[in-house]
Structures are given as structure tokens and as C-alpha cells.
Amino acid sequence: MVNIPQALKRLVIGRAMRSEELGETLLPKRLALPIFASDPLSSVAYATQEILLVLTIGGTAFLYLTPWIGLAVVVLMAVVVMSYRQVVYAYPSGGGSYEVVSSNLGANAGLVVAASLLVDYVMTVAVSVASGVDNIISAFNGLADYRVLMAVIFIALLAAVNLRGVRESGNAFAAPTYLFIAGIVLMVVTGFVKMAFGHSPVASSAQYPITPEDHKNTLTGFALLMLALRAFASGCTALTGVEAISNGVPAFRKPKSRNAAQTMSVMGITAVVMFSGITILALTSKIHITADGCQLVGFPDCSTAPQQTVIAQLAAAIFGGDHSLLFYYIQAVTALVLILAANTAFNGFPLLASILAQHRYLPRQLHTRGDRLAYSNGILALALVNVALMVAYKADVTSLIHLYILGVFTSFTLSQIGMVRHWNALLRVEEDPRVRGAAKRSRVINSFGAVTTGLVLVIVLATKFTQGAWLAVVAAIFLFVNMKAIRRHYDAVSDELEVEDPSGERARPARVHGVVLVSKLHKATLRALGYAEALRPDTLEAVTVSVDRGEATQLERTWSEYEIDVPLKVLDSPFREITRPVVAYVRALRKDAPRDAVAVFIPEYVVGHWWEQPLHNQSALWLKSRLLFMPGVMVISVPWQLASSKLAGGPSRRAPGSVRRGEPVGRQQPRPPAVR
CATH class of the missing domain: 3.40.50.620 (HUPs)
Structure with missing residues (x-):
């Protein structure tokens, strides 16, 4: 008879693969980019929007800060990308920030990074999927009531695809990522061409003036600085997922470090171009978007009707309305790539969890590869936590975004400090002038990266802590404490089972x-x-x-x-x-x-x-x-x-060698009892 559960399992994830086939799953650069970089690439779809949502608290009075905040985000992106290029060369075995910090700053600092990254990977899935659902609703408003259901279905589909293995998920996600890049570049180029010929696009929301919150259009001094810093912190969501490539170096084809570094450079350049173009066009087309729709004067059904996203308004303004073919194309590929951006976390989270499990900080089951040589237990754990988050927060991007990016900047800062110590240690023993020169240049890059990301971490904490980021801090502390407890348990068991007297322990x-x-x-x-x-x-x-x-x-x-x-x-x-x-x-x-x-x-x-x-x-x-x-x-x-x-x-x-629960290995026929 057909084993129905096994048949369904094979239908979803495919045939089981032998351990020797692991080499066949290694990734070329064209597949590694959509797998490990879909998050930072897709985050340009909402990073500009998050900046505008903060600045429009004061009406239109502070929108002039947008280009300066955008420039600061671009500079930070360049610094972080250059810094992590040093990481993939110095630590090619994977582990990224966790390995760098553990090796140079100690185990406790490494666990802080690990806990922060695990929380951030969870939030990457939540924010990416919720944002993708938002873009679908921007095109089809009638689906607003099914927001949570759609988010849960997308998470389940992502988990199923990733359970099929890294290479297959890359094949599935490559086309949408490249179609998204092509669509955004086409939109940006078309917008600039129109501007050059004197036909600047005008967004549909430009007709609605913005009412500032509680006269906040008159902010000055420290209050204005805090508003700008808060907007900058929100715009830094564009940097999430940058470190995923450094975690996944072992998944690249040889030469692993060089291929990973090149992929990171392509990712950084592409993300900067798209983010800059969207930000400039959002300002020139006078996009108005607010956290509360009723701040838009004259916006119909402001309390219930969803606002279109920045990407949707730009596509409509540039391509001739929200019923044009290219508008639907942009919305489709944006929604798809935002949802698939969660794949960065579906690769990064299981890899990091596997390394932590190998180091006995997480349950050993997370280090086990599944039938398709993917870390199946980590994938399933990530999916289940995110389903719970979607239900609890109703798949609302604005609510979830405050829990975001705190962890990633913690890891950015500590990893750059760790890299500075790494280069200092190398310079103490290295005598080759060429190697010393390269190490000194790398130390300058990482030092600058440590200072800038440290400042951003302080800004994020100061501006987002009371708005919900404290939950991310609590979650990271909870993970840190539990990982320490798990390690103590495994160490205690190991010590207890340590053989001191072989003959005595074997005594019958x-x-x-x-x-x-x-x-x-x-x-x-x-x-x-x-x-x-x-x-x-x-x-x-x-x-x-x-x-x-x-x-x-x-x-x-x-x-x-x-x-x-x-x-x-x-x-x-x-x-x-x-x-x-x-x-x-x-x-x-x-x-x-x-x-x-x-x-x-x-x-x-x-x-x-x-x-x-x-x-x-x-x-x-x-x-x-x-x-x-x-x-x-x-x-x-x-x-x-x-x-x-x-x-x-x-x-x-039964498969050869398998044992059913409760059955002794071997299943020898027992000698019949003596019955007289």
C-alpha cells in the first residue's frame, strides 16, 4: 500500500539526497545573488517610504530633509558592504558576524551577535512578507480583509520551497529577483527621462495636503534633530540582510571568498542605484504618504481605505495610471520579490542556528540536514515563529518595522570592532610589507564601519525603543540566556559522561x-x-x-x-x-x-x-x-x-536499517519459551 505521508513529503520536498551530493548544491554567483541578497535588494521598495512616513509627521515642512537622509543611508550602505567584503575573505568558513565576534571579542559577545541576528532574521521574514502583502493590496484593495491569511500562506510556501534545498530555492527565486531589478531600473530611467524632457511625473497623492500631528511642523533644535534621526533609523531598513552573504560563504562555488565578495559588491551597487532613484523620484513627484491616512486632507475613506505604497504611486505616475500594464508589472514583481526577500532569512537563520547547535548553544537537531541537505528543522522553526507573529501583529508593516534592524546593527557594530582586533593581531606577527599594507587598509575600513554602525545603533535604540523595539531587545536577551543555559546543560552532560576509569566503567x-x-x-x-x-x-x-x-x-x-x-x-x-x-x-x-x-x-x-x-x-x-x-x-x-x-x-x-519505535535493533527471532 502507498504510504500517504511519505508520498506527500516527496511531492513537497522531492527525493531524498545522499550526503555525497552536497557538492551539487553549491551556488554560482547568478543564483547566490537572489538567494542571499534578495532582502537588501527588495528593501529599497519600502526604505524610502519609511523615511517619508516619519518626516510627514510634521506635514510637508520637513520633506526637504529626505535627500540628506537618503544620502546618509547610501554612505552607510557603502561602508557596510566594504566592511563585510573584508569578513568574507578573513573568515570564509561561514558564520559571518558571529564567527568574527566570537573569535576576537569572546564567546559572550559572539552570543550577543547571534541572538541579535536570530531575532533580526525572524523580523526579516515578517516585514518582507507583510510588505509584499501590502503591495498586493495596493493593486487589489478588496484583498485587505485577507491580509493575515495571505501572509501565512506565503510563509508556508517559502518554507516548502526552502525544504527542497538551497539550489532549488535559488532556481525558483532567481527570475523574480532579476525581474524586480529590471522593473525598478526601467521605472527609474523612465522617470528621469521624463524629468529631462520637462514632464516630471506627479503622484496621485500630491493633491492631498498633509495635516501635521499636533503642530509638529514647528519643531526646532533637539526635537528636529530627533525627528531626522528617527527618519534615518527607519531608512536604514535598506541595510537589513547585508550580512547574509558572509554567513553563507560555504554555499558558494570555489573560489568561495572571491565569489562571495563579488556578489556582495553587485548587491551593494544595485541596491544603492535603486534606492537613490526611488528617493529622488518620490520627492520630485510629490508623493504624500502618512502613518495615519486621515492626515491627508481630502483623502476619501481615510479611516478605512489603504494608501498606495510609494512604489505603487511612482509606477502609476510614471507609466500612465494605476491601470497600465507596467503598473501591474511593477506591483507584481515588487510584491513577489518582497515576499521572496524572506528567503534571505530562510537561508541565513538555519545556517546560523546550525553553527550555534554545533557549538552546543542550540539543540543539536538544528545542526542536522534534512532529506534535501537543507537544515530542515531551522527552516520549520523560523516558519512557525513567523506565523505566530503574523497572527499577533495582523501582518501590519508599521507595527512590525519597529522590531526591525536593531539586531542587524548590533551585529554590524560588534563585527567591525572584531575585525579591527583581527587586523591588529595580524599586524603584530606579519612581516610581509604587502600583507601589512593590505591589513592596514582593511583596518581603516573596518574602523570607520565600527564608528558609523555604532552611531546608527545608538540612534535606532534612542528613536525606536519606546515604539516597540524593546520587544526585540527582550527577545534577544531571552535567546542569549537560553543559549547559555543550553551550553551549560550540554557541558554538564559531557562532563558527566566523560570516561575516567575505563575498566571501572565497564564493570559488569x-x-x-x-x-x-x-x-x-x-x-x-x-x-x-x-x-x-x-x-x-x-x-x-x-x-x-x-x-x-x-x-x-x-x-x-x-x-x-x-x-x-x-x-x-x-x-x-x-x-x-x-x-x-x-x-x-x-x-x-x-x-x-x-x-x-x-x-x-x-x-x-x-x-x-x-x-x-x-x-x-x-x-x-x-x-x-x-x-x-x-x-x-x-x-x-x-x-x-x-x-x-x-x-x-x-x-x-521498511527501508533497510530502519527501526520502528519500540522495536529492538536487529529484530532477531527469539527462542520460543519453554512450554511443557
Whole structure:
């Protein structure tokens, strides 16, 4: 019969791949760009909008600050890209900021970066998908009521594609990313050409004056500075995801570092060109967009109707209205690439989690590759957390954006400080003049990067903390504390299992006392008795619990009639309990002979359907859960395969080497019990 869950799994993620096929998943630069750089490339779709949303708090009075804020973002982007180019050459094994900081600033600083990046990867998915949904709603307003549902579906699709493996996700996401770049460049070039010929585009929102919030159009001095800094902090969302390439260097084809550095340069140049063009055109076309639609004087249904995004208004103004073919093209590729931008996190989060798991800071399951050689557990964990975020925040970009970028600038700053220490350490031992010269140049770049990103981190904290960024700080602290606790646990277990006296640790118990648990005398019981006898314990007895005296008497009678030479002991249970009398009896055996081992054999049914499992083995499950905590007690499950397990593809259809739950490895046929 067809195994339906396995068939569905293969349909979604494809055939399982052998470990030797890992080399076939390495990425050329043309696929690495959309996989690792889709986030910073797509963030230009909302970075300008976030700047305008802050500045229009004061009406139109402070829009003159937009080009200066945009220029500051561009300079920062260039600095960060140049800084991370040094990282991919100096630390080509992956890990990016985490490895740099751990190696140069210590384990605790590395964990701060790791926790910050994990939070930021989660927010990358949330903000990218929510922003993509916003662009869909800008084209089709009727879908506004299905915002959360669409976001959850997109997250599920992204997870499914990534479960198929890195290379396949690259093939799936390459075309939309390149189509988005082509569309934005076409829109920017067309807009500049129109401006050159005296036909500057005019946005549909230009007709609506903006009412400032609480007379904030008169801000001066420190208040104006804080407004500008807040707008700059919001515009810095354009830099999110830049570090993902440094985390994913091992996924590139050889030469890995050079290919990663070149991909990072292409990403930086492309993002700067698109962001600059959108920002200039947004100003010249007089786009008005506010956090509260009712600030737009005359905007119809301001309390309910969604405003069009900056990209949507530009496309409509440049390409002749919001019903033109190119308008729908821009909206389609923008929405698609924003949603696919979450793929940067779907690659970065599992990779970083895998490294942390390898270093024993996260559960080891996160270091395991799945059927398609992707880190499946990390992908699924990221998807589940983001589904919860979408439901909690109703997929609202404005609410989610405040939780964003804090983590990434923490990692930017600490990694640049770490790189400065890296170059200082190299210069102390290096004597080659050429190498020293290159190291000094790199140190200057990283020093400047540390100063600038550190300032931005302070600005982000100061301007976004009370607006929701404190939640990101709390989440990062929670992760940091838990990773330390996980490491302490793994270290304690490792120390506890450390072999100090091999001969002493291998010392055999004085005797092995076998106990076969019996409820009724049937085939499963006889198999357990036979298996126990085959292992030849020093003593062997069968034990049953007398819940019903009549049934216990009948069992003793049948036992005697079959002339089974294993003694049967009946434990009284006046309160009709099964677990407690057995545990007490086994504990008494251990107390009487502390140097002996007790082997408890439990017959178990192997069922073929999930709904059958609750109908069987519940007493065995409770017994095992108690007995496993007792030192010197071995619990051995002896399976009996029911007919349904064979119909569901039991032993004969199982993959070689696989073992069903509750079944001993090897599944040797036991010697039949002695029955006279």
C-alpha cells in the first residue's frame, strides 16, 4: 500500500539526497545573488517610504530633509558592504558576524551577535512578507480583509520551497529577483527621462495636503534633530540582510571568498542605484504618504481605505495610471520579490542556528540536514515563529518595522570592532610589507564601519525603543540566556559522561535479574518470555499486577496449565494501580541487591495507524517513563506486530536499517519459551 505521508513529503520536498551530493548544491554567483541578497535588494521598495512616513509627521515642512537622509543611508550602505567584503575573505568558513565576534571579542559577545541576528532574521521574514502583502493590496484593495491569511500562506510556501534545498530555492527565486531589478531600473530611467524632457511625473497623492500631528511642523533644535534621526533609523531598513552573504560563504562555488565578495559588491551597487532613484523620484513627484491616512486632507475613506505604497504611486505616475500594464508589472514583481526577500532569512537563520547547535548553544537537531541537505528543522522553526507573529501583529508593516534592524546593527557594530582586533593581531606577527599594507587598509575600513554602525545603533535604540523595539531587545536577551543555559546543560552532560576509569566503567553487574511484565497470557507475552530467556539473565521471573482478583487467578491457572517454567509473581493492587506496584517491586529488588542489574521486559503492540496508538501500550508508556529514572534498571521493549502494521507497510516494506519505535535493533527471532 502507498504510504500517504511519505508520498506527500516527496511531492513537497522531492527525493531524498545522499550526503555525497552536497557538492551539487553549491551556488554560482547568478543564483547566490537572489538567494542571499534578495532582502537588501527588495528593501529599497519600502526604505524610502519609511523615511517619508516619519518626516510627514510634521506635514510637508520637513520633506526637504529626505535627500540628506537618503544620502546618509547610501554612505552607510557603502561602508557596510566594504566592511563585510573584508569578513568574507578573513573568515570564509561561514558564520559571518558571529564567527568574527566570537573569535576576537569572546564567546559572550559572539552570543550577543547571534541572538541579535536570530531575532533580526525572524523580523526579516515578517516585514518582507507583510510588505509584499501590502503591495498586493495596493493593486487589489478588496484583498485587505485577507491580509493575515495571505501572509501565512506565503510563509508556508517559502518554507516548502526552502525544504527542497538551497539550489532549488535559488532556481525558483532567481527570475523574480532579476525581474524586480529590471522593473525598478526601467521605472527609474523612465522617470528621469521624463524629468529631462520637462514632464516630471506627479503622484496621485500630491493633491492631498498633509495635516501635521499636533503642530509638529514647528519643531526646532533637539526635537528636529530627533525627528531626522528617527527618519534615518527607519531608512536604514535598506541595510537589513547585508550580512547574509558572509554567513553563507560555504554555499558558494570555489573560489568561495572571491565569489562571495563579488556578489556582495553587485548587491551593494544595485541596491544603492535603486534606492537613490526611488528617493529622488518620490520627492520630485510629490508623493504624500502618512502613518495615519486621515492626515491627508481630502483623502476619501481615510479611516478605512489603504494608501498606495510609494512604489505603487511612482509606477502609476510614471507609466500612465494605476491601470497600465507596467503598473501591474511593477506591483507584481515588487510584491513577489518582497515576499521572496524572506528567503534571505530562510537561508541565513538555519545556517546560523546550525553553527550555534554545533557549538552546543542550540539543540543539536538544528545542526542536522534534512532529506534535501537543507537544515530542515531551522527552516520549520523560523516558519512557525513567523506565523505566530503574523497572527499577533495582523501582518501590519508599521507595527512590525519597529522590531526591525536593531539586531542587524548590533551585529554590524560588534563585527567591525572584531575585525579591527583581527587586523591588529595580524599586524603584530606579519612581516610581509604587502600583507601589512593590505591589513592596514582593511583596518581603516573596518574602523570607520565600527564608528558609523555604532552611531546608527545608538540612534535606532534612542528613536525606536519606546515604539516597540524593546520587544526585540527582550527577545534577544531571552535567546542569549537560553543559549547559555543550553551550553551549560550540554557541558554538564559531557562532563558527566566523560570516561575516567575505563575498566571501572565497564564493570559488569554482579547478576542480572530479568522481569517480564505480564497482563495476559497471549502471543506477545510468550514472545517476551522467549526473548528474555534468550538473553539468559541470572534469574528470570514473570510479574503481573492483580487489579481484578478473578483475572489474576485465571492467569495463574492458565500459567500452570501451560507448564511454563518461569515463575509468575502476582503483585496485589488494592487501589487498582498498575505502575506503582511494579515500580515499588523493582525498587525493592535494587535495594536488596544494589550491585545487581534489573532487566524489565515489556511486551508492546506495533500498530499501523496513528489512531490505534492511543488504544494500546499506554500502561507500558507510563511504566517506562517511571522505570527509566531508576539507576541500574534496563527497560526492554519486545514488539508484537499486529496485522494493521503489516498492511500499513510494516517490516517487509521498511527501508533497510530502519527501526520502528519500540522495536529492538536487529529484530532477531527469539527462542520460543519453554512450554511443557
